[in-house]
Amino acid sequence: MNIKNQIHKASLGIAFFGMLCGMNACTTQKEYSQSNDIDYPQPKIADSNIQNPTVIGEPFVLVGENFKNAKVYIGETPCTEITVSATEDTINAVLPRIFETSQLRVVNAYKQEVLSESAFEPIYPLTENVEYPTLITRGQVFTIKGTNVDLIYEVVVGGHTIEVDGINSNASQINVLAPSDLADEVTIKVSTYNAESNVPESGSITVEDAGEFFDPVEPVVLFDFEDGVNPYEPGDVTPENGLDAGNGISKGRGDHYLTVRKADGDGWTSWMGQLYYGQPIDLVTFTDPHLSFQINSENSQGYFQLEIGQNGNKNGADFKASNTGNEGDNYVFRATNNEWQWVTVSLKELELSDWGGGLEAVDIKGTLDFVKLSYKQGNGANPYILNLDNVMITDGPVIVAKELENFETATYIWEDNGGGATNSIDGGSMSAIAGDHYIHVNLDGATSWNWTGTLKMDNSNSLDLSGVTDPHLSFWVNTGNAKGNLQFEIYQNDTKFGSDIDRENYYVETNGEWTLYTFRLSTMSWSNWGGDAEKPDFTGTLDYLAFGFSTGNIDGERYEMNVDDIMITDGPMF
Known part of the structure; x- marks a missing residue:
């Protein structure tokens, strides 16, 4: 969008409520199908409360007719939060925050459109209270915060001019990719x-070089099915599809997952359908974007191909051992034998096939137009079975190096310390976040620093971390309507070390929600709890790792900890 030469200085303007003269419009009949002998309903705009000049990001109303499933644009920029009345004669929408002086355009379900006679001029507010970063890392994203900072269109850092498109940014924060050749000290001008x-x-x-590891940004969730809506779109054939229709399996993560099955998948011949995510995905803040998701093929196999769009081009890719790291993936997903397993592929390293769409490689600092999962049997066996959950763009791979305890056997090892706490499987008021079971520990009227008991885990004994590049301790916590606390105990080289889930308050509070904790072991604060070793070696083997259910700073209140899916991951869990 080239609007830098149309910068508008803030002014009061004149409000034209009910601008009939500005909204009297011309309609354009677009071709809706190969046959054009049908008079499709033409949208018409009769009235509006939009002003001219108009304040950006403001809600507005259009009154007219034939607005079925309408989309609204100002120029080529889409408006947001569009709702059409049941009578199809009223539209409520919100103006974008960045647009050129343009006519308003309405396109209905029949691809017929109407343009306003008037072109609307944006009024841009001041950008104020700007906060610059205190440290910049070469080749990584830095953040500029403030009021209306999405209205920054250019950043000059250390003599490098960087154009910024704030149309999809937060009004209080923009992200800028730092050049890799910055000097050691720079200034920023916007x-x-x-x-x-x-x-x-x-x-x-101050500018620094990137370290060995990075702090990831939050993932973009494409599909987690937690809204209870089945987004599957059938293809040439319609397989059985629905939510939570697995056979003899537990949940993945959360309450819902998608199941697709067909007795005869028909190899590569039949296209069974798709999942289509059409919202733009800005990758600029990601350091190492991956497509990551969970699969469960029960006692068979399943598959889909990947198609990605970017900059108006598109192409596809297949999943195989060379990009997933699993030898069982070969134009079909590995058989998971009723277990949920993660599949994760690097977008930077993804080899795209030439499907005629023109996209040669993914620009990992660009924006994805769409992501499509196209269901085919591929090289898999019959019957076709694929359960899917948690499709995300993650900043780094999702690698479970060691599952320590998931409580799915409904058993656990509890070493009671006489602290008076109650412990059980599934004793809280919530359902499990991963699978079907979790551990629950509670104590009413807790006194501070009461180590009530220890969760021992057989899978943590002789825990070899030598093959894990970036070991993290990852797990889920829910404190219900109370507060909770955990301490961690490890033993190595005849020395016991301890750490805490929170070293600021010495308690956590999740307000009834499951919260993921993922700690890089090497950067946790480990105290010596007895022995001569100075610090743990996380490139070697731990004798054991245990969870201590300690009340921390909780005194006179209810202590509650619900814990699920404890694992060692190579890099953070998302």
Whole structure:
């Protein structure tokens, strides 16, 4: 979008409520099908409360007719939060925050459109209270915060000019990719759509090289099925499809997952359907974007191909050992034998096939137009069975190095310390976050620093971490409507070390929600609890790792900890 030469200085403007003259419009009949002998309903705009000049990001109303399933644009920029009345004669929508002086355009379900006579001019507010980063890492994203910072269109850092498209950014924060050849000290200067903002230049900012590891950004969830809606779209044939229709398996993560099955998958011949995610995915903040998801093929196999769109181009890819790291993946997903397993592929290393769409490789600092999972049997056996959950773009791979305890056998090893706490399987008010079971520990009227008991895990004995590049301790916690606390105990080289889930408050509170904790073992604060070793060696073997259900700073209140799916992951869990 080239609107830098149309920067509008903030002004009061004149409000034209009910701008009939500006909204009298011309309609354009578009071809809806190969046959054009049908008079399709033409949208018409009779009235609106939109102003001209108009304040960006404001809600507005259009009144007219033939608005069925309408989309609304100002120029080529889509408006948001569009709702059409049941009578199809009223539209409520919100203007974008960045757009050129343009006509309003409505396109209905029949691909017929109407344009307003008037072109609407945006009024941009001041960009203020700008906060620059205190440290920049070469080749990684830095953040600029403030009021209306999405209206920054250009950033100059250390002499490098970087254009910024804030249309999909948060109004209070934008992310900028730092060049890899910055000097050791730089300043930042920004330009905004409202020239009167006069944002001051930053002071001197230190620049560093990237380290061995990075802190990931939050994943983009494409499908987790937690809304209870089946998004599957049938293809040339319609297999059985629905939520939570697995046979003899537990849940993946959360309450819902998608099941697709067909007695005869018909190899590569039949296209069975798709999952289509059409929202833009900005990858600029990601350091190492991956497509990650969970599968469970019960006692058979299943498959889908991947198609990605970017910059108006698209192409596809297949899953095989060379990109998933699993020898069982060969144009079909490995047989999981009723277990949930993660599949994770690097978008940077993804080899795209030439399906005629023109996309040669994924730009991992660009924006994805769409992601499509196209269901085919591929090289798999019959019957076709695939249960799917938690499809995400993650900042790094999802690798479970060692499952320590998932409580699915409904048994556990509890070493009671006489602290008076109650412990059980599934004793809380919530359902499990992963699978069907979790451990519950509670104590009413807790006193502080009461180590009530220890969760021992057979899978943590002689825990060899030598093959794990970036070992993390990952697990889920839910404290119900109370507070909870955990301490961790490891033993190595005749020395006991301890750490805490929280070293600021010495308790956590999740307000009834399951919360994922994922700690890099090497950067946790480990105290010496007895022995001569100075610090743990997380490139070697731990004699054991245990969870201590300690009340921490909880005193006179209810202590509650519900814990699920404890594992060692290679890198963070998402």
